[in-house]
Structures are given as C-alpha cells and as structure tokens.
Amino acid sequence: MSFFCGKYPIIEKRTLAKGIYSVVIDAPELADEAEAGQFANIGVQGFTLRRPISICQIDKEHGTLRFVFEVRGKGTYALAQLSEGDSLDVLGPLGRGFNIPEGKKIIVVGGGIGVPPLLEISRETSSMCTAILGFRDYTRIILNDEFEEFGTKTILCTDDGSVGVHGLVTAPLEEELKSGNYALVCACGPEPMIKAVIKTCEAHNVPCQVSLEQRMGCGVGACVVCSCMTVRNGREYYSRVCKDGPVFNAEEVRFNG
C-alpha cells in the first residue's frame, strides 16, 4: 500500500443533499492502491490544514475515486465551490481500511456523513451485505438507492421517523443480528452511534470494526495529533487515527480516553 500527492481532475460533481456533495476524480494510481475505509487528505487553497475525507467508491477499472463530503466549515465550503474540470489536491489513499472476510455475511451501519465509506463495502460484497443507514430526517438521506443498486438489503432509519424506521440504527441491528448469521459489523458515524453499535455487537458476540474521526494534521502518521486511546497487549496508548486507523477493531478502542 502506498500513497500519492498531486492534483487530479474532477470528472463529476453532484449535490446529494443540502450541503452534501459527491465528487469523482480521475486518479488511476490512487484507485489502484485504495481500499474500502481509507481516506484522502484534501488540500484547500488558502488553508494550512488539509481536510480528511473518506473514500466512498473505488473504480479500479476506470481509474477513478469518489468522495462524498458535507460542508462543515470554511474549508469544506471552499472545497464545495470546485466543479467539473477543476482539479483536486489529493494526498492519499491513506490509513487502514476495513478488513472484510470473503464469502461471509456482513452488516454495515452508517450514521449521516458516516455512510459514504460503507458504500464501497456494499459494492464489493453486494447481497452478502446488509446496510443499516441512519439519518436525522428525510432531507439528509444520501446514497441509500446506491446500496440497493449494488444488491445490498438496505434498512433506512430516521431520527424523526419521516422515512423508514423511527429511531436509532441499533433496533434494526439487534433484529438482524438475532435473525442472521453475520460474521462482521462495520460501523461509521457519530460517536454515540458507534458506542451503541459496539455494545449491541458485544451482546451478540459478533466482531465489529469501527471507523473513527479525530481532528487531523499531516494524515500520514508524522505529527501524532489525531490520537485515540486504544488497548493492545493489555497496554493503553494513543494510536494515530490517520495511520493506525481510521478503522479499528472495536475491542481495542477506549472512548473518552
């Protein structure tokens, strides 16, 4: 696995919901190396720090990478102003992605802007994958139709019940884990959701991999700012979300560390 740094042309840009954008770049060498769950650190003109954005889809055949991001502040706002024909300043692919067992049934659980990195898993595993996707309300729903197009059974949840299951992703997760023989759960989303998913998986004795977020600097493991508390070999220490993660095995993560 190696990474690159350069400017890559944007060949498609779409708006998925208010303030949420999908961008596809032509970057064959990056697509060749990329794995589901990895991210790229995207440079923004006029800002010191790059913005870490997860890889949503990898097309090795056509040599493209897709990112889906939400405008959260001035940097992502500036990124959202780019359009087809502009180039994207990309450092990537970075970090450790999901480790998906072959030929086994899995569940992906996503919350809000945590959904995009799970789409690549759905593309790769199709009907072996069940997706449980949670959003605040119907205006925030993204990518659900694409999971379905890949042949993945998709369960939608909204906090306000405007579409799909009313409430948290953990209720349908509980149901699925009871009824199906799943080898793994992969989760990405806000911390309370991640914690609830880990708890549910523990109760059903199903392994869980979680993708974490932290304020990041270099993106390549050099500056050690994006730390999260982990336990390995009985010892607590700060791992780097950018290099040791962003995907971790649930049992090694200690929240509130």
Place this chain on the structure above:
Amino acid sequence: MVDMSVKIAGVEFPNPVIAASGTYGNGECYTDLYPLSKLGGISCKGMTIEPKLGNPPPRIAESYSGILNSVGLQNIGVHGFVEYYLPTLKEEGNVIIANVAGATIDDYVAAVEVLDASDVDMIELNISCPNVKQGGASWGISCEGAASVTSAVRRATKKPLIVKLTPNVTDITAIAKAAEAEGADCISLINTLLGMRIDVKTRRPILKNNVGGLSGPAVFPVAVRMVWQCHNAVNIPIIGMGGISTAEDAIEMMLAGASAVQMGTAIFTDPYSPLKVIDGIEEYMEENGIKSLSEIVGQVKPW
C-alpha cells in the same frame, strides 16, 4: 551547479533544509513520496528517557495561516528510538538530529547519555515544548534554567549540541547567551508560540489541553525577528525555523542570521514543500551568483 552544502558545528549538511521535530515522525512517514535523503537532515520526533503517552485529543486546531498543537511529546522513548528507528534513519537520511526533552535535568542527561552512545549526528535539546506540565519549556524560560540543563547535558555528550529556544520569553537573546556560555554548539529557534482557540458554540477550548503551540506562516515574522536578534547576540550558528513555507522565506531567514532552516507545518499543507524550497534556494543562488550559502547568512542590511 551551485554548492548548497552548509556546515554547522562541524557537521556537513548537503543542503540547508531540515525537517523540524514533531512534523516528520522519525523519517518513515513520507518515503512513499520521496526519499529522506533529499532533505539536508531531519530533527526526529521529540524523545524522552521513558516512553510518553502525550495529551488527550483533540490536539490540533487550525488558525489563520497556522495551527495550534498540544501533542505533549508522545514518543516511544529514547531506547525505542535507537533500536527501531535509528538504523533506518542512518541508512536513508543525511544528518540525523535527535530532539530530546525531559521533566528533570536527570531525565535530560539520562536520555542524552543513551544518544551519545548511538549513531545520531547531533542532539537538539528541547527546552521549549509548551505542551507538557513538567519540564519542557520551563527550562527554556529563564537563563538559570537554560544554563543548568545545557551545562549538565554538555558534560554528558561530545556530540554537537543544539539548544532549541522558546519564543515565549521577554528576551530570547538572554536565553541564547546562557546556552552559548554553557557550551551549546548551535541554537535553533523558534519553537511554537503559546496560543488558544475557543469554540464559540460550546464555549470550550478546541484543544483538550486548553492551550497549545502556534506554528505556520502566521509566526514567520516573529521567528525572523528573533533569529536576527540572536544572530546579533551570540557567536554560535543558528538554525532558523518558524513558518517557513517558500524558498523566499528560507532565504529571508538566512539573511536574518540562520545558517540552515527547519520546516514543519508547511509539510502538512504540501508534503513536497521542502523540496520546492531546496530547488528555489538553488535557483536564487544561481541567479545571484552565490557560490556558498555562508555568503548570505546574517547579511541583512538593517536601517
């Protein structure tokens, strides 16, 4: 072809651009993009005698043309460094500088003794880290503190000794003189400026440590001023750093009095920036008929 090499405390650097401590790991992080040998040297991640956990996250906040960090010297300890990183560093890099921090003088001396017996080329004494509760910058904010730790470490090593200064003092030249008087071969400056950012929605500081060190282009003029003042105050060479992101910045820093420069935050923005700076300095030398960089060190013509 111009000669870009510089010599500091008897150590020859093939070019004057060094990766700053804490921004380049131990040389292992950017090898996918270019070999470590492109840089004049590397100042390795600050190390302590025992491994150190560091501060809780978030440890970084963005600011105007800069960043604040509060890592708190997370590192695997000096023994881990010598065992795991140093052999590869020696093989792949040019000048290898070990950056050392400690809470007590005994900690500094113990770490330096380990490094003295190792293959590192130089030791950079970090008496300027703003992010640790004990030690760190507290040694660097008084002449007595700087003198006592420099003197103790000087007795513990024959390796070229750089003392890295904090800008968070009233008169940096007094600290520089104290380090020089106790046997420092070189000083490097500036470490980060203590700063703070607050989230106006939550009313919480963005950094879990509340405060952290500011670096990046925002601090550059402060760094140039301090390098110039120190150049006028001491006779040992200076490694200048603080917000350098272009070749012009590096040349400006050398004109102020730096014999070489370190780059850090700019690498986060553009990992190739050190190479661009090296190329730009070379171009400047060719265009201006400069044969050796020593011709420009401290050559600012003040009004």
